[in-house]
Amino acid sequence: MKRNQTAYVILGILAIHDNQSGYEIRRTIQQTVGFFWGESFGQIYPTLKKLAADGLIVPSKSTSAPRPRRQEYSITAAGLACLQEWLAVPYRDDPPRDEFLLKLFFGDKAAPSVSIAHIRKFQEKHRRLLDTLLEVEGLARVHSSHYPGFPFWMLTLTFGVAQLRSALEWSEAALAMLSSTEVGIDPKTASPQPPANTADKP
Amino acid sequence: MKRNQTAYVILGILAIHDNQSGYEIRRTIQQTVGFFWGESFGQIYPTLKKLAADGLIVPSKSTSAPRPRRQEYSITAAGLACLQEWLAVPYRDDPPRDEFLLKLFFGDKAAPSVSIAHIRKFQEKHRRLLDTLLEVEGLARVHSSHYPGFPFWMLTLTFGVAQLRSALEWSEAALAMLSSTEVGIDPKTASPQPPANTADKP
DNA sequence: ACACACATGTAATTGGTTACATGATTTC
DNA sequence: GAAATCATGTAACCAATTACATGTGTGT
Numbered sequence: 197m198k199r200n201q202t203a204y205v206i207l208g209i210l211a212i213h214d215n216q217s218g219y220e221i222r223r224t225i226q227q228t229v230g231f232f233w234g235e236s237f238g239q240i241y242p243t244l245k246k247l248a249a250d251g252l253i254v255p256s257k258s259t260s261a262p263r264p265r266r267q268e269y270s271i272t273a274a275g276l277a278c279l280q281e282w283l284a285v286p287y288r289d290d291p292p293r294d295e296f297l298l299k300l301f302f303g304d305k306a307a308p309s310v311s312i313a314h315i316r317k318f319q320e321k322h323r324r325l326l327d328t329l330l331e332v333e334g335l336a337r338v339h340s341s342h343y344p345g346f347p348f349w350m351l352t353l354t355f356g357v358a359q360l361r362s363a364l365e366w367s368e369a370a371l372a373m374l375s376s377t378e379v380g381i382d383p384k385t386a387s388p389q390p391p392a393n394t395a396d397k398p
Numbered sequence: 399m400k401r402n403q404t405a406y407v408i409l410g411i412l413a414i415h416d417n418q419s420g421y422e423i424r425r426t427i428q429q430t431v432g433f434f435w436g437e438s439f440g441q442i443y444p445t446l447k448k449l450a451a452d453g454l455i456v457p458s459k460s461t462s463a464p465r466p467r468r469q470e471y472s473i474t475a476a477g478l479a480c481l482q483e484w485l486a487v488p489y490r491d492d493p494p495r496d497e498f499l500l501k502l503f504f505g506d507k508a509a510p511s512v513s514i515a516h517i518r519k520f521q522e523k524h525r526r527l528l529d530t531l532l533e534v535e536g537l538a539r540v541h542s543s544h545y546p547g548f549p550f551w552m553l554t555l556t557f558g559v560a561q562l563r564s565a566l567e568w569s570e571a572a573l574a575m576l577s578s579t580e581v582g583i584d585p586k587t588a589s590p591q592p593p594a595n596t597a598d599k600p
Numbered sequence: 601a602c603a604c605a606c607a608t609g610t611a612a613t614t615g616g617t618t619a620c621a622t623g624a625t626t627t628c
Numbered sequence: 629g630a631a632a633t634c635a636t637g638t639a640a641c642c643a644a645t646t647a648c649a650t651g652t653g654t655g656t
Contacts, residue, residue, distance in 0.1 A: 236616075286519055288497055291436030292434050293436065295403065295489040297434045301431055301553075302550070305410070306485040351502055355499065420609090438644070440644070443608060
C-alpha cells in the first residue's frame, strides 16, 4: 500500500527504538536524520493515527513516569514488513530545488554584494552544520558502534561531511572569484567590459 | 509582494532572454538550471497569467513564424525590479528531504543487497549528470563567455560538478564498505537505541 | 497515415507547512 | 507565579505534481 514518506520515517525510527511518542519521534528525527530530513508535528500526529489504524504500529503503555498525557507507540510485525517493502523499492529522487543556487544563477541582475552575501550565509550555515556533524560522528563512534545500524548511520554522516567540505571549498573559490575585479564592478556605476546585453540564450 | 518561487524563476529567465513562450521557458529552465531546479507546466502557465495581470511581464508578438498558437512574454521594468528585490532578500533553505539517504540510514532493516542497489542507482544517476554538466560547461565556455551572467552560470556549474564528484567518491567508498563483511548478516536483530546525537536546526 | 515535437491550459490530488488552540509539568 | 519545555492535536492554506483535454505543425 502506498503511503506518504512521513509514514516510513516514523516506521524506521520506531524500528530502531520502540516506545516513542510523537513528540519524541520528532526529536529523534531531528537528532539523527535531521540534516537531510525534516518533519513537522502537523504531519507526524495524523500519520501516527493512520499507522495505528492500519495496525503498523500500536499504542503502548508509557514505560516511565506519567508526564503530561502522552501516547507512545511501538512498531508491529506488519509495520516492520511494510518498512522493509518500502526499503526494497528504488528510491525516488524528487526534482531538487535550491533557492541559493537559483539566486546565484541570476547574480548578474543584482549588485555583486548581493551574491557575496548569499555565499557568506551559505558558508556560515555549512560551517556550523559541518561542526555539529563531526561532533555527532565522534559521539556515534564512541556510543553507537555496536548497533547493527551503525555502519549505515556512519555512511550518511560521511556523505554529509564530504558534501559539506566540498561545498565549503567551492564557496571559498566562489568568493575569491566574485571579489576579484572580474565581476566586481557595480552595474550601476559603470560598464566594466564589453556592452554585452541580455539578448541571447546560452 | 510575496510570490511563489516559480514566478521568480520565470522573471529571471525572461531577464536573461526575452520573448519566450511558456513552453520555451520550461525548456530553458531545464537546460540551464535544470540540475538544481524543476518546473512543471501546471505551475508555469498559471503563473505566467498572474505575472502578466500584475504587469511584471507583457505578452509580446511572436518574433518568428506562426507556429501553433503560442504566446511569448517579455519582462517589464516592474518585473525586473521585482526580480532584483527578491534577489536581495536572503535565500530561504527549505528543509531538505533526501529519500536516498533515508533508505540508506535504515539500511540494516533490509538485506545489504538493497542498500547496495540504492547506491548503484545513485552512482549511475550522478555519473550521467556529471557527464552532461561537464559537457554543458564546455559549451558554455565557448558560446556564452561574453554574457554578463556567465561568471554566475559557471559558479553554479562548478558547484554542481564539485558536489557530484564528491558524491561519487563517497559512493565508491560506501560500496567497498558494504561489500566487505563488516556489515552484519543479521536483518532480524533490532537495535535498542538511536545514536547519541545533538544535531539541531537553528 | 502516423508519430512526434510543439503548445496551452485546467482539475484533482497530494504532501506538506504554519498557525492556532489547549493544557500539564518542571524549573527558576 | 512566570517561563520554558513537554505534549497533542486541528484547521487553513499553499505550492506543486499529475493527469487530463485539446489541438497544430513537421517529418517519415
